[in-house]
Amino acid sequence: MNFWQRMQQMDRRWVYLMVGISVIFPFILPITLPVSITPEAQMLYDHIEALPDSSTVMLVFDYYPSTIAECEPMTIAAARHFFEKDCRVITLSNIPLGGPTMAEQVTRTVAEQYGKEYGVDYVNLGYKANYVAVLSGMGQSIESIFPTDNSGTPLDELPLMDSVVNYEQIDFIFEVADNATADYWVSIVNAGYGVPIGCGTTAVSAPKYYAFVDAGQFVGLLGGMKGAAEYEQLIEQEGDAMVGMGAQSLVHLLIIALVIVGNLGFFVGGIGRRKGAK
Amino acid sequence: MKTTVPIIVAFLAGVALVLAFFFDQRTLIGSLSQELRVWLSIVGGFTLLLGVVSITRVNYAAVKQRKEGWFFKLITLVSIFVMAVPALLPSSWSSLFGRQEGSIYDWLFLYMDAPMMATMFATLAFYIASAAYRAFRARSPESTLLLVTATVIMLWRVPMGEWFLDQLPGDIPFFLNTYIMNGINMAVQRGIIIGAALGAASMSLRIILGIERTYMGKG
Known part of the structure; x- marks a missing residue:
């Protein structure tokens, strides 16, 4: 058995070990590298930057805790950008498993950094079941769908919601999703009510949404942790995504190296086997 | 009765929501559709409850009968209630x-x-x-094309790979974004999105007209 044939039969635990080391190493010795900005991320940033100060925006937490590493840096960066521009932020989620809690945690933490007050500068509407009904219902009245906020306070007791009835008072929506809810924000809210929407999504979902950006239905797109890192770089506030880029870089390079080695083994080892057979 | 009533409800609700697109929200049909959306959200809440009841029944039966893996099912049950009860x-x-x-x-x-x-x-x-x-082998021209494309896209999506691509002649990142992501990828994705939307529209129409009855457990 030659080297390539042995490589073909390498125990998968060695692969797991290499992946583990590649993930852990950059967190022990951080590798911070500049990321290039894609046009889609730049478009999103430019749109938010062009919003008038004190605009009312929605920040939607449509992701599960499983994709927190990719999606949360996007929501944190967006919340920072919104609060920096003195925007009034309304958060909500169409995800029952942890969506409202993540919204609460992110906005509260960022709001404290900017000295923002709950009920005046930001509100967490929480979760309501059946996102198609929720998205279309808010077009007529947000209060009819969310009579109270996430902690049970009636909306009419929250000063921010005094002037917000439906989508007509919303200047921009930033949807961060790891599932198909982003499609419904396009088909119901953008197409039906003309509200500009930006999207942040996982790297695996991002290719689908280039079509929506091209059609103007999304004003911009952040794809995966790289997209989040681009946005952190645009707002000049380094966060978890920039730190995570080191680990992601090494793992991507490792996978590419494994694919090359695997293919070399496949061809060279295969030729060796055929020669051996003769 | 078990079939007729759901079909009538589905037909009336479906038609009202479709018609609402063509009417002002202040009209009778507009406000009716808004009411239906609130109902829809409430019904959605009950489906979550149904899920909890179902998972409790299935796991409780398995624990009671000491079926294989009963201990994990017990952990599932305990986790559900430890998380849900204090929250409620x-x-x-x-x-x-x-x-x-x-x-x-x-x-x-x-x-x-x-x-x-x-x-x-x-x-x-x-x-x-x-x-x-x-498994990722260049066994055929198609798989080779996929392998090469996936490899360069993976390189492009991380800073170290980007740096490497920048050392090569030509603006490869620009090419990848313009021709792969916004070209070939987008064309394919559009086809899939349009196909799925047409499928969803025809399925909705079948449910509204009572042709599709599998949601009631009937063929």
């Missing part, structure tokens, strides 16, 4: 109840639920690496 109790009774910061629910979510879900998702990286090493 009013926070006015104790700061540990409800879902606010510092509550039992909040603590369990932040320090157990979220890390466990993220860990489960992260283990995919190990399997993907192993699978890529064993």
Whole structure:
């Protein structure tokens, strides 16, 4: 058995070990590298930057805790950008498993950094079941769908919601999703009510949404942790995504190296086997 | 009766919501559709409850009969109620109840639920690496094309890979974004999106007209 044939039969635990080391190493010795900005991320940033100060925006937490590493840096960066521009932020989620809690945690933490007050500068509407009904219902009245906020306070007791009835008072929506809810924000809210929407999504979902950006239905797109890192770089506030880029870089390079080695083994080892057979 | 009533409800609700697109929200049909959406949201809430009842019944039966893996099912049951019950109790009774910061629910979510879900998702990286090493082979022209495209896109999506691509002649990142992501990828994705939308529209029409009855457990 030659080297390539042995490589073909390498125990998968060695692969797991290499992946583990590649993930852990950059967190022990951080590798911070500049990321290039894609046009889609730049478009999103430019749109938010062009919003008038004190605009009312929605920040939607449509992701599960499983994709927190990719999606949360996007929501944190967006919340920072919104609060920096003195925007009034309304958060909500169409995800029952942890969506409202993540919204609460992110906005509260960022709001404290900017000295923002709950009920005046930001509100967490929480979760309501059946996102198609929720998205279309808010077009007529947000209060009819969310009579109270996430902690049970009636909306009419929250000063921010005094002037917000439906989508007509919303200047921009930033949807961060790891599932198909982003499609419904396009088909119901953008197409039906003309509200500009930006999207942040996982790297695996991002290719689908280039079509929506091209059609103007999304004003911009952040794809995966790289997209989040681009946005952190645009707002000049380094966060978890920039730190995570080191680990992601090494793992991507490792996978590419494994694919090359695997293919070399496949061809060279295969030729060796055929020669051996003769 | 069991079939006719759901079909009539589906037909009336479906037609009202379709017609509402063509009417002002202040009209009777507009306000009716808004009311239906609120109902829809409430019904959606009950489906969550149904899920809890169903998972409790199935797991309770397995634990009671000491079926294989009963201990894990017991953990599932305990987890559901330990997480749900304190969250449903009013926070006015104790700061540990409800879902606010510092509550039992909040603590369990932040320090157990979220890390466990993220860990489960992260283990995919190990399997993907192993699978890529064993199965991603240039066996045919099509698979070679996929392999080369995937490799350069993976390189482009990380700073170290970008740096490497920048050392090569030509603006490869620009090419990848313009011709692969916004060209070939987008054309294919549009086809899939349009196909799925047409499928969803025809399925909706079948349900509204009572042709599709599988949602009632009938063929």
